[in-house]
Amino acid sequence: MRPATAVLMVGLPGAGKTTRARHLEQHLPALRLSPDEWMTPLYGDLFSDLVGDPQAAGKRDVLEGRLLWTALRAAEQGLNVIIDFGLWAREERHALHQLFTAVGARCRTEYLAVDPHTQLARVRARAARTPGQAFALSAQDLARWREDFEEPTAEELAGALPPAAPPPHRSWAAWAAARWPSLCDTHADSIG
Ligand SMILES: Nc1ncnc2c1ncn2[C@@H]1O[C@H](COP(=O)(O)OP(=O)(O)OP(=O)(O)O)[C@@H](O)[C@H]1O
Numbered sequence: 001m002r003p004a005t006a007v008l009m010v011g012l013p014g015a016g017k018t019t020r021a022r023h024l025e026q027h028l029p030a031l032r033l034s035p036d037e038w039m040t041p042l043y044g045d046l047f048s049d050l051v052g053d054p055q056a057a058g059k060r061d062v063l064e065g066r067l068l069w070t071a072l073r074a075a076e077q078g079l080n081v082i083i084d085f086g087l088w089a090r091e092e093r094h095a096l097h098q099l100f101t102a103v104g105a106r107c108r109t110e111y112l113a114v115d116p117h118t119q120l121a122r123v124r125a126r127a128a129r130t131p132g133q134a135f136a137l138s139a140q141d142l143a144r145w146r147e148d149f150e151e152p153t154a155e156e157l158a159g160a161l162p163p164a165a166p167p168p169h170r171s172w173a174a175w176a177a178a179r180w181p182s183l184c185d186t187h188a189d190s191i192g
């Protein structure tokens with residue numbers, strides 16, 4: 001069986017991740033997992049977590065954990081997967097790289113960079129085109145989030161092996177289980 005490819009889509013809002021992921025979905029082909037497409041059907045709201053509803057933020061984490069659980073099982077069966085989460089934190093990317101590699105997949109990161117001016121124009125145009133589905137993010141929100149975003153390094157983009165997981169986590173799997181508690185298989189003690 002050919003090893004699956006797992007693609008981690010990385011970038012800020014409006015960078016073009018989902019657009020690129022839809023292209024890859026057709027051309028790899030691959031199972032694309034974009035949480036935004038699940039939030040509204042499941043919870044009736046895509047963005048409440050972004051404006052400070054702690055319960056909604058938890059919902060997105062639960063959803064992402066289950067999507068990752070699905071993606072890891074699919075990749076283990078040889079199916080290509082696209083993780084369209086944004087993955088702002090380097091540790092998230094390290095953990096997923098480790099987890100997908102552990103199930104026999106090749107993991108790569110696709111980083112979509114976007115300059116602030118283009119980003120603002122895109123999110124405004126998207127909000128105008130799809131009212132109710134896309135949020136009119138302010139320039140201030142975007143500037144603040146840009147500071148939180150950990151840009152992938154050249155090593156990461158070249159597919160370098162992640163460093164050891166940070167203490168107290170004994171592995172990246174343990175780190176991931178803390179970050180996304182619903183990733184744990186409820187029928188097993190651990191994900192590895
Ligand atoms: N390469 C591009 N050139 C011009 N416009 C683009 C490009 N990529 C995406 N867009 C447009 O920018 C907007 C945002 O793109 P997209 O939804 O793919 O971003 P995203 O990174 O998934 O954002 P989010 O994190 O908010 O989900 C869309 O309206 C899309 O049509």
Ligand SMILES: [Mg+2]
Nearest residue numbers: 017018019036
């Ligand atoms: Mg998107």
